[in-house]
Structures are given as structure tokens and as C-alpha cells.
Amino acid sequence: MKRVTIAVLLAAALLTACSKTEDHSVHGGVQSTAPEGHGQHGAGGSAISANDIKAIWKTGDGKAQAKQDIRLSVEIQDQSGKPVQSFDTNHEKKLHxxxxxxDLSYFSHIHPDYKGDGRFDVTTQFPAGGDYKLFADFIPTGGSAMTKSEWIxxxxxxxxxxxxRADDSLTKSADGKEVTLAFDKxxxxxxxxxxxxxxxxxxxSPITNLEQYLxxxxxxxxxxxxxxQYLxxxxxxxxxxxxxxxxxTTFPKSGVYKIWAQFQHEGKVLTVPFxxxxP
Structure with missing residues (x-):
């Protein structure tokens, strides 16, 4: 999988943000956007919602530069600035x-390491200059699954x-595989x-030995x-x-959507966009 210079979601003083941070929440295994400051509660109601949590993003040194390694840190805090100490493992990771x-032509799915005291670190790269949006998915222990996002x-x-633009065909070839997408409606x-x-x-020939990916x-x-809008x-x-x-899933409104499907076969992760x- 490509590495991203996620130099990203910025530390206000270190990166130039293009828009305000957004809050998202997850319900029923499907993640969807929620208005800022409004998180959904999990089954039975959770003590912590997206409204209670903020993400502070920092880069190691200065502004993110394309095609160069950069260390990105994101600190998950409550609204008083106290670090969130514990996170549930969700699909094998504490944070996705x-x-x-x-323009949605570039996509990367990576996993920062948890360093304690609410901080996740990763060293990565961006492929070119321009604007990028980052989405961090995580579950604070005792809370609902949520996402924090930022333009950088x-x-x-x-x-x-x-x-x-919408595809004329929903059959794609990638890495020796043919992948077809179909909808019931x-x-x-x-x-x-x-x-x-x-x-x-x-x-x-049908591939019947897909491996578990995350x-x-x-x-x-x-x-x-x-x-x-993010799902x-x-x-x-x-x-x-x-x-x-x-x-x-449920598409929240009419319009154009880009879909990335990821599977693993013979030790290699396959990412297919549609x-x-x-309507």
C-alpha cells in the first residue's frame, strides 16, 4: 500500500488548514458523517461521544513537503485538553x-502507532503538493466509534x-484481479x-481464497x-x-460518490476504486 505523507491534520501552528475539523460517528458498523459537535451513541448509549473528543495534529518539523518523509502525531483529547488514555481495538487497530x-485520485489507508497518553505517531509521505483530507477512525474506551477529519x-x-466522474462500467481490473461491483438498488x-x-x-476463475484483511x-x-460525507x-x-x-450502507444524499474497496489475496492488499x- 502506498505511504502517505500524512503530514497532515495539522498542528495549528505547523500546517495550514483548509477547513475546520469535522466530527463523525459510527452506528451499526457503518460510519457516517454527523454535524460538528453531534456524535451518535452506541448501543444502549455510550458515555463518550464525538462531541466530547477533539484531535490535535502535529508535524515533526514545519510544513509538510511532497515526496519527503514526515512524522505526524495526532493527540486525542477530551474537551478540557486531558489525553484520552484508552482505545478499543477495532479491526485489529486502535486507529485507522x-x-x-x-480530487480523490489518491487514497491511502494507514495505521499510526499508539504511543500512550492519547498520542498516535506515523512517518509517511504525500505523493504531490496540494490539498489533502485526513480521516482518523477510533473508539475511545467507553465511547462510540468516531472520526476526526481535517484538510491540510x-x-x-x-x-x-x-x-x-461516474464510471461507465463497474468492472475493474487491478493487480491481476477482475472486480465487479453490483447494487441491489x-x-x-x-x-x-x-x-x-x-x-x-x-x-x-472465481477467487475463493481471499484472506482476512484487518x-x-x-x-x-x-x-x-x-x-x-464519509462512510x-x-x-x-x-x-x-x-x-x-x-x-x-445508506448513501445520505443524491450525488456522486467515490468508493474504495480493499481486499487481500496471497499476502497482497488490493485497492479498487469505483x-x-x-439518484
């Missing part, structure tokens, strides 16, 4: 970090911008089942084209091994 470029700017030569505010079918790209047959991240979706049958992997238009 998703980084995307503004990275110095360096910018990559050519790629328009976010595709409509805003309606529950939808996403079915990914994975085959060998050359022989078209404790599941696969993971799916979905963003609106402006990166303001992190887990499979309906986590121990499935292919050729089908099914996920269920773009759909939701």
Missing part, C-alpha cells in the same frame, strides 16, 4: 487513518487534477447492498465528491472468502 487528495495543504509540485437515503465479485483477471474479508470507504463500511459476513463480498452517481 484514511488520506485522500482533493502540502508543499511541492501539484499533480494534474482528475475529475470525479441505488437510491439516496435507502439501505443498499454492495456486492463485490472477485475473479482472476486472466482466467476469469480482521475481515474486506473494507470499503466511501466519500462524496467534495469529501464532506466506512464493514462486510456483512466478515469471515467470507470470496468470490463475493457483501457490504450494506465512482457512482446516486
Amino acid at each position: 487513518l484514511i488520506a485522500v487528495s482533493k 495543504n502540502v508543499a511541492g509540485d501539484a499533480a494534474k487534477q482528475v475529475p470525479v 441505488l437510491q439516496a437515503s435507502k439501505e443498499a447492498t454492495l456486492t463485490f465479485t472477485i475473479k482472476d483477471d486472466r482466467t476469469k 480482521g475481515a474479508v474486506g473494507h470499503v470507504v466511501i466519500l462524496t465528491e467534495d469529501a464532506e 466506512h463500511v464493514h462486510p456483512m459476513e466478515e469471515k467470507a472468502s470470496g468470490p463475493e463480498a457483501k457490504f450494506m 465512482v457512482v452517481k446516486v
Whole structure:
């Protein structure tokens, strides 16, 4: 998987933010955006919600520079500034970090190390200059699953911008695999089942030995084209091994969405992007 210079979500003094931090929450295994300061409670109501938590981002030295290693730290605190000390393990990690470029052409899913006292560190890179958005998923012990996000700017030569347009075909070839995405229905505010079918790209034989990736047959991240609405979706049958992997989610509004599906086969993680238009 590519490394991201997540130099990112900034320490206010060290990076230039492009917009305010957003709060998100997770419900029923599907992560969705929530208005800032409004977190959803888990089953039975949790003591800690997204409204109670803030993330402080810092880079090691100065502004993030494209194609250069940079150490990123994110500190998870309560609203009084006290570090959150304990986090639940969620799909084998205490924190998942998703980084995307503004045009959504770049995607990375990485995992900072927990250093204690609410701090997570990672050394990574950004591929080009420009604006990036970072999403940090985590569960403070005793609270609901939540996400903190931030826009950041990275110095360096910018990559050519790629328009976010709905795909003509929902069959993609990547790393020797053919992956097809199908929906039972595709409509805003309606529950939808996403079915990914994975085959060998050359022989078209179904792949039935997918490996567990972060404790599941696969993971799916979905963003609106402006990166303001975020969904992190887990499979309906986590121990499935292919050729089908099914996920269920609800697209919150009409519009264009980019979908990244991740699977693991023969020790290699496969990331396959799709773009759909939701009526």
C-alpha cells in the first residue's frame, strides 16, 4: 500500500488548514458523517461521544513537503485538553487513518502507532503538493466509534487534477484481479447492498481464497465528491472468502460518490476504486 505523507491534520501552528475539523460517528458498523459537535451513541448509549473528543495534529518539523518523509502525531483529547488514555481495538487497530487528495485520485489507508497518553505517531509521505483530507477512525474506551477529519495543504509540485466522474462500467481490473461491483438498488437515503465479485483477471476463475484483511474479508470507504460525507463500511459476513463480498450502507444524499474497496489475496492488499452517481 502506498505511504502517505500524512503530514497532515495539522498542528495549528505547523500546517495550514483548509477547513475546520469535522466530527463523525459510527452506528451499526457503518460510519457516517454527523454535524460538528453531534456524535451518535452506541448501543444502549455510550458515555463518550464525538462531541466530547477533539484531535490535535502535529508535524515533526514545519510544513509538510511532497515526496519527503514526515512524522505526524495526532493527540486525542477530551474537551478540557486531558489525553484520552484508552482505545478499543477495532479491526485489529486502535486507529485507522484514511488520506485522500482533493480530487480523490489518491487514497491511502494507514495505521499510526499508539504511543500512550492519547498520542498516535506515523512517518509517511504525500505523493504531490496540494490539498489533502485526513480521516482518523477510533473508539475511545467507553465511547462510540468516531472520526476526526481535517484538510491540510502540502508543499511541492501539484499533480494534474482528475475529475470525479461516474464510471461507465463497474468492472475493474487491478493487480491481476477482475472486480465487479453490483447494487441491489441505488437510491439516496435507502439501505443498499454492495456486492463485490472477485475473479482472476486472466482466467476469469472465481477467487475463493481471499484472506482476512484487518480482521475481515474486506473494507470499503466511501466519500462524496467534495469529501464532506464519509462512510466506512464493514462486510456483512466478515469471515467470507470470496468470490463475493457483501457490504450494506445508506448513501445520505443524491450525488456522486467515490468508493474504495480493499481486499487481500496471497499476502497482497488490493485497492479498487469505483465512482457512482446516486439518484
